[in-house]
Amino acid sequence: QRCVDAGACTPGNQANEDTYNAPTQPVVDVTWNQANAYADWLSTELGLRCTLPTEAQWAYAARGPEALLYPWGNGFDGTCQNYCDSGCASKDIADKDYNDGYSHTAPVGSYGQWCESWVGAADMAGNVWEWVNDWFAPEYYAESAEKNPRGPSGGTFRVIRGGGWHSGGGCVSVYYRNALPQHWV
Numbered sequence: 001q002r003c004v005d006a007g008a009c010t011p012g013n014q015a016n017e018d019t020y021n022a023p024t025q026p027v028v029d030v031t032w033n034q035a036n037a038y039a040d041w042l043s044t045e046l047g048l049r050c051t052l053p054t055e056a057q058w059a060y061a062a063r064g065p066e067a068l069l070y071p072w073g074n075g076f077d078g079t080c081q082n083y084c085d086s087g088c089a090s091k092d093i094a095d096k097d098y099n100d101g102y103s104h105t106a107p108v109g110s111y112g113q114w115c116e117s118w119v120g121a122a123d124m125a126g127n128v129w130e131w132v133n134d135w136f137a138p139e140y141y142a143e144s145a146e147k148n149p150r151g152p153s154g155g156t157f158r159v160i161r162g163g164g165w166h167s168g169g170g171c172v173s174v175y176y177r178n179a180l181p182q183h184w185v
Helices: 034-047 055-063
Strands: 130-135 157-161 177-181
Touching: 034 130, 055 130, 055 157
Parallel strands: none
Antiparallel strands: 130 157, 157 177
């Protein structure tokens, strides 16, 4: 909100809805450009260079040196994430075995320290999709440098990672990737 109040950021489309974007909720419905503007503003505020992570940086923070399937380990755990569980509106993909009590986003950090990634990052699986800095190319990683690839130099779509509250269980693995146009919300 401070970035919006400073005039450096514009609010997401649902910024006035109580269900989304409350002080303890993750921000939703922002474009890649809005997320990038926030990183630029934060750089000025902190006096440090802040950027959206590259896709490789995001993946490493989520899976760690052990190449885990989920931020907390190799086993799926519906209690460690906000995804399309039994409370989800998309009944065709809803996982009926879990219900975290949230029909939309959950407050940031709701799932406990045991669900965080090896670097202490919360909510890297589920809750909201996360923009990364890279352009999307479907086969990029098969053709890229093995260590710290920087992504394609251009494209039409930007990469999103992590899945969201409306995503099926298959979308929350740290290896799942998707893409959207950078102006999409």
